[in-house]
Structure formats: C-alpha cells, structure tokens
Amino acid sequence: MIPEAREYPRHRTLWPVVLAACPLGELAHDGEHILRVYRWALVLARDAAVAADLAGAAALVHDLVFVAKDSAERALGGERSAAAAPLALHAAGYVASEVAAITDAVRTSSWSRGLPPSGPLGAILQDADRLDALGAIGVARLLACAQHMSRADRPGRFYDPGDPLATQGRDLDDRRNALDHCAAKLLKLAQGMHFPRAQQEARRRHAVIEQFRADLMADIAPAG
Numbered sequence: 001m002i003p004e005a006r007e008y009p010r011h012r013t014l015w016p017v018v019l020a021a022c023p024l025g026e027l028a029h030d031g032e033h034i035l036r037v038y039r040w041a042l043v044l045a046r047d048a049a050v051a052a053d054l055a056g057a058a059a060l061v062h063d064l065v066f067v068a069k070d071s072a073e074r075a076l077g078g079e080r081s082a083a084a085a086p087l088a089l090h091a092a093g094y095v096a097s098e099v100a101a102i103t104d105a106v107r108t109s110s111w112s113r114g115l116p117p118s119g120p121l122g123a124i125l126q127d128a129d130r131l132d133a134l135g136a137i138g139v140a141r142l143l144a145c146a147q148h149m150s151r152a153d154r155p156g157r158f159y160d161p162g163d164p165l166a167t168q169g170r171d172l173d174d175r176r177n178a179l180d181h182c183a184a185k186l187l188k189l190a191q192g193m194h195f196p197r198a199q200q201e202a203r204r205r206h207a208v209i210e211q212f213r214a215d216l217m218a219d220i221a222p223a224g
Contacts, residue, residue, distance in 0.1 A: 002035065004042060008053050011038075013092040014060045023066040026148055028141040033132060034060060040128035044195050050120045054098060058105040058125045061085040070149040070175045078110035111185060117194065127198035130189045135205030138186060139212050146178035164217060179216065182209055 005011035019031050038059040045055035065080035082103040089099045105122040108115040109129055117123040133141065143158075150156030159179040163170050166183060174181035186209050190202035 002038070004039060004056075008056055010053065010092040010094060011056050011060060014057060014088060017088045017091075018060045018064065021064050021066070026066065027144040028148070029063055029066055033141070034063060036132050036137065037062065037125075037128045040131055040198075041124055044124045044127055044198060047197055048120055048124060048195060050124060054102055054121055055124045055128075057089065057092075057094065057098075058102045058109075058121060059128055061088060061102065062106050062109050062125055062129060064088070064106075068149070069145050074112050076110075076113070078107055078113055078115075081109075082107035111189070123194040127193050127195055127202075130193070131198060131201055131205065133186055134189055134202055135208045138205060138209060142178055142181055142186070145181075149175060159216070159220070161220075164220065165213065179213065182213055 002011060002015055005015065018034055022031050022034070023029060038056055041055040041059035042052050044050075045052040061084075062081055063077065064084045065077060067074050067077040067080065085103050085106060086099050089102060094102065101119075101121055104118040105125045108118045108122045109125045111126075111130060111133075117126050132138065146156050146158070154176070156176050156178065158177070160166070160170065160173075160177045162168075164179055166172050166180060172180040172184045174184045187206065190199070190206040193199040193202045
C-alpha cells in the first residue's frame, strides 16, 4: 500500500500491477524507484495545478516495460511502457481521455529518446523521473546499473583507469565505464528541468554528482 494513494483509489489499484512488472534483481528500476518518481510527480502536479491523479498514474506506469540500459533498444522504453499501460489504466478505472493523456506523457518520458514533453503532464513526469537520476540516489542507481550491465563476456568497470573523466579525447562509453554516465547524461539533466521546484532540487542534486566525481578522483589518484 502506498501511503499517498489513500487520496487516489485508482493508484491503489495500479500499484500491484506496477510492482509485479518491476524487473527482479535490477535495483535501479525497482519499486522504490517508482515510488520516488511518483511522490515527486504528486508534488510537481500540485505546484503546476495539474491533476495529481493523472500525474501519479503516469509516474506509476512510466517503467511498466523494462528495457535494459545496455540494450540497443534502450530508447524505446517509454514507448513500450506507453503501449502496455492502457490495459492496467482501464482496469483501474481511467477513461479513454485520461488514458490518452497519461500514455502520451509516458511516451515522451525517456531521456534516451530525446522527445520534448507532450504537455504539462509530460513535463512533470520528465522532471520527476530525472530527479531520481541525480543526487545520492542517482549515484546509487548509477552503480547498480553498472553492475547489472557487467558480465563475463563484457566486463564493466567503475572508470577508465587511463582517463577517468574522459579529458584526454577518448569517447565516452557508459556501457563499460560507470563514471562516463555522469558526463554522458547525469550532468546534463539539471539544465533541462521544467518546473521551478524541480530546477531547485536538480541543482542541489547536480552538485552531489559533481562532488562524487571529485571525491572519486581523490580516492583513485591520491596526492603525494
């Protein structure tokens, strides 16, 4: 049971379906990730005078179909989740117009896809989801993703030992080097937030990512 869902009965119906769809063993996209995005979506919806019921539903179903981060189809996660969501949404009591609005927001939610938000609902979902890629939780999710992608035939690593911050001209490779994901994606997120509260929170979390990189460099290249 989601405590916030007491106010939104349809969210209570959606939650078991969403939880069952979370990929087992993938900590970066587990039920807690969904809940963190959900809670931010409710906050931002109230700030923007957008229906929180719809914003919360969009957050709940935004990762209904999991596509691994090292998949060639990683950018299609939002579209696939949007395609899968109507069945659960109709079962929870959402009418056709609400389902269309929710799924359109989900379709444009993926950062990898690079689509602009479909409207205020899409902007809320983008901000809420991207906040969860920043800050201390963003570092935790970054490392969890790196471990999930690393395997015997293609081992990953925390950083490129010869050029950890990619300052010497090499191409970023965040499928192999976890630290590369900061420059490839995470440090670009704050500048794209849509709502004032998300912008403020993103700046705080952005600083955490910057500090993490600085601290890591101090750990792997100690002075003296």
